[in-house]
Amino acid sequence: MKLTAVQEDALIELLNIGFGRAAASLSQLTGHRVLLEVPHVTIHPVDELTESLERVIHSEVASVHQIFSGPVAGDALLILDQSGASMLKELLTNEPALPLSIDASAREVLTEVGNILLNACLGTFGNLLRVQVTFSVPQLNLESLGAILESLRVNQEGMKYALVVHAGFKLRDAEVRGYLVIVLSVASLDRLIRAVEEWEQRS
């Protein structure tokens, strides 16, 4: 399954609307102007996800994981490499980050940031599909990318696809890159893409 250029453009546009909302609440919370950009969206079978993400993330990662359920169900993750995660926390809170493993406050800030982004992204999809999605409490994990993606793969039944949203945080003259991974069933993804196409034709 591959996105056409038109589908990708429409998805990026939709996500940017949702991320605009997330950026506004982050700006309000931190007192700094936060910009969120989506330069790129790709789709991969879950089995090939590790390979494609390892091309862009090499180190241990910090991930915020939320399970969503309802008519559309799946897993949503925000993945940041650990230096990016520390930098993001420093930029947002204006104080030097300690190593994430001992800095509970930093982990909490990242959980909140992930929560805001995942809510914005999945809220956008929920509105588009006119369905109500409910979320689990977000969990932050510090692990290797492989371990996180493996746990995702193990929990899946049937053929699943992952929508990977490349996201860039821009604030205080710095940029931190992160990846939103949304794992969906083939049927859910197909439904979502059709809804995106309809939205594109309407607008």
Next chain:
Amino acid sequence: MTVERQSDELLATGLLRWFEELSDRGIFTTDRSLVVRTWNPWLAAQTGITATDAVGTPLFELYPSLVERGLETYYRNALAGEVHVLSERLHKFLLPIGRHLQTMGISEMAQSARIAPLSVDSGIVGTITVIEDVTERVVSERELRSQIAASERARSEAEEASKLKDEFLATLSHEIRTPLNAVLGWATMLRTQPKMKSRDHGLEVIERNAASQLRLVEDLLDMARVMSGKLKLDLRVIGFEDIVQAAVDVVKDRDRDRVPGGPLDCERRSRSAAAGGLEPDVERNQIHRAGGKGARPADRGCD
């Protein structure tokens, strides 16, 4: 509703009540109209608002500041299915609860919170809020941060001190080398021209420069004694006039060197040093020291 289902729901209510009673966190629930439905003992103890007063009151009447701080949206979103995490760093607290730790400048309890929808099969029936007191954690993180900053400061001070020591060593080497030039120059001339007329003068220059270097080393040892607090003052009567005269001579000498010469003058004096004519520099250094000015060459550009 089946008897089984009714029994399940009663069990769930009992379970929530049990957790609420035992929890070391604040837990309250609201219905879909955001009227408080449960208020656990932790909250009653910390806020001073009893469950009897809280239950049945709209949340935003109980805490109007939630609306002023824009947190109403979080509850509206929870009713639409969203979960929210509120970190202490970005919100400080959810409910204002006094917690006085004056030594740390803390007057409010630091909190992290989670606001989530409460859902059953038929849909979302209300919200649940869980509040954690993280004041102690914030205090210990603050202490850790200031310890790290202090050790960082100490490290950069040590680096600066080491840099200054390197610079001092470089200057010192330069100073120690200066008299050696004259000694070597004259020694070579005396060896290659044993019958030269100014032999006595040459020996005098060698002697004077050796003495100058000895004085430098003594000055250095004096400094080490100052650093270790072992300096002894050598008190004796001296002729003040001689010192003033020596200092005046130094300035006169330096002005004479500088006015017409500049860099070209350095060159001239370098040539003269090679020919064994270094005495003016050496002498000036000696006079400087006699006048208590320390080991400062008159002109650093010439060696």
